[in-house]
Each structure stands twice: as C-alpha cells, then as structure tokens.
Amino acid sequence: MKVYNIAVLPGDGIGPEVTSEAVKVLRKLSEIDVSFQFETEEFNWNSEYYLRHGSMMPEDGLEQLRDFDAILFGAIGDSRVPDPVTIWELILPIRKNFQQYVNFRPIKLLNGLESPLKKDAPIDFAIIRENSEGEYTNSGGAMFQGEDREMAVQNTVMTRQGVKQITEFAYDYAREHGLSKVTNATKSNAVIHTMNFWDRVVEEIAEENKDIGYEKYYIDALAAYFVQRPESFEVVLASNLFGDILSDLGSAIVGGLGIAPSGNINPSGEFPSMFEAVHGSAPDIAGKGVANPMAQIWSAALMLEHLGRKDLHDTVLAAMEEVLAEKKVLTPDIGGASSTEEVGDAIIGKLKNNGVIE
C-alpha cells in the first residue's frame, strides 16, 4: 500500500479550522480507496509558538520537513506578531530553501458558483507566479528613519536561471494540459532593467516553444482584461509581485478567497512542495466556525494531483462542485449560513456517493 507522508502546519486564525477539514477529506479518501494511506504529522509553528520561543520554527525546522512527501499549510498572521516576521521566518524560508519556485494558482469558476462578472463563458486558467526571487527579496536597506532625509531602497532581483525555469514550467504546464497560449504579465515599458530582462528571457523560451502561442501585456492593461475578458486566458505567467496581485484579482472573479487554492511547487521533486489556501488567517472571523474550508480542501486536492493522483483531485473537485450546485450547505462568504465543519462534512458525503472512486 502506498503511504504518503504529509506535514501539516495549521498556523494561525482560521488556518487550523480549514486545515482540519482538508485533513478530514484526505482521511475519507483513504478509507474509500484502500490502495493508499496518509500519514500526517502536525507542526504547530505559528504566532503562538513565536511568542513562546522567539522564533517561528525550531532551528532544525526545515530539516524536520525535508523528507515529507508534501506540506499542507494553513494560514499565518496574528496582530501580536509583525507580518514581516511570520512571512520572512516561516513561509519564505520554506518556499526558498525547498526551491518551490512555482506558485501555482488555478482560476476556475466551479459549477454552482457565480462570478461577480456575470459572464457566460467559462473562466478557467492558471496563474503561474515566480515564487523565489523578483520583487520579494530582502535586498535593500533604509536609513535616517524619521528624519527629513529618510530613504529606503528595495531591490528586485531577477536571475536568468530564475526567469528561465518559471517560464519553462509555464510552457510545460500548457503543453501537458493541452493549452494553446502563455500570457506574459510585464511592465517592461516602465521597469526598464528587471522587467526588460524578464521579457527577454521569457521570449527566448517562447521561441523554443513555438507550438504554444505567446502574448505579452503590461500589468495594468492585463488587470483590466481579467475583468473584461477572463475567458480569453489559459496560462498567465507573472513575476512574484505581479502574480501575487493578479491571483487575488483572479480569485475575486471566481468566488473569492474562501475558494481560492494554491500550490508552492518544487518541480524537481528534490524537496517537498507546499499547498495552502490563498487566503490569510482572517482574524475577523477566526474562532467563529464560519470560515469556508473549500480553498484549503481544493489546495489539498492540488497536493493529490502533485503526488500523482489526478483522479483523486478530480474526485474532490467534483464533490465540491456538487455541494456548491446544491446551494444547501455553504458558508456565509458565498451566501450560506453553514459552518466550516458542516461544509467539510457535506463534501465528504459527496465523496462517498459520487462513484468516481471504485
């Protein structure tokens, strides 16, 4: 029997609430299909841990995670701990050290959900965001804080290897999924050094992949096209910052943060990849049992696909779509009155019945 070892980091706020529903779904899948099993180990490295120990994870934290098949991550963020600490001491070390240079975010309007754009055409594309360098580096500095001459410099770091590998991933993804076009999100007209370099490397790879179409838009125009004609995109390739912004916009046009999943992927498989909902710890609703667990359950489904079980990914999505289409058990963010747990249970109920798993 195949055993998948999964590290679970529930995190802060609604992170533990939605993650326990995702783990429930995984457990149910392995009850239905006895050919595999999940071994999960929970790591409570969160803001509480930071307040007790002065660090977000133990010194050998990365070592401890290294040999897992994948990581399921909840959400992190707590008003008692500055955001840069949670980001720079937990999320980014995992993403960077485990070379999770792809941030994969599907933007797909599931059956049963209505886009605020009220479009007839299906919205279904992927944002492939560079996840390890670009605008999110700690290169830079600040001086003379509080004085009139105060200044700050933040450097964007783009490397040939970094841009090449994310572009190659986007083209491989397009080809594997039978898609016909990659859209490059850029701003090389204004950000003349790094984005020009980005475009040049992206276009070198585009030349080598002529069987797949290529187009390029400046990020401001592209943001408008996301609203005007989202159905025209298939694979959107973006730098770290642009991808971050576009994917929140993308999630807003297909149901909001309660639904949006993501994967931080190490394509070589040398290190574990990490799957997490796009949303944060949502302190405004934490502890109330009303968080939508679908984003985290979908993230777990992406994890299953990454582990080679696209069949299980499809099973989970089909169950979610059934629950959405029935409109009986939904959390308040998408117009229902049900609890996190009730939605998790409803999805599990559909897993049992949808007959996809023999």
Ligand code: ATP
């Ligand atoms: P971060 O900076 O970590 O992304 P944030 O506070 O900017 O955190 P979120 O925590 O994602 O962003 O919350 C943004 C809004 O979306 C909040 O009003 C929150 O309640 C809502 N929200 C986020 N996730 C969910 C969810 N799973 N279910 C319902 N509402 C959610």
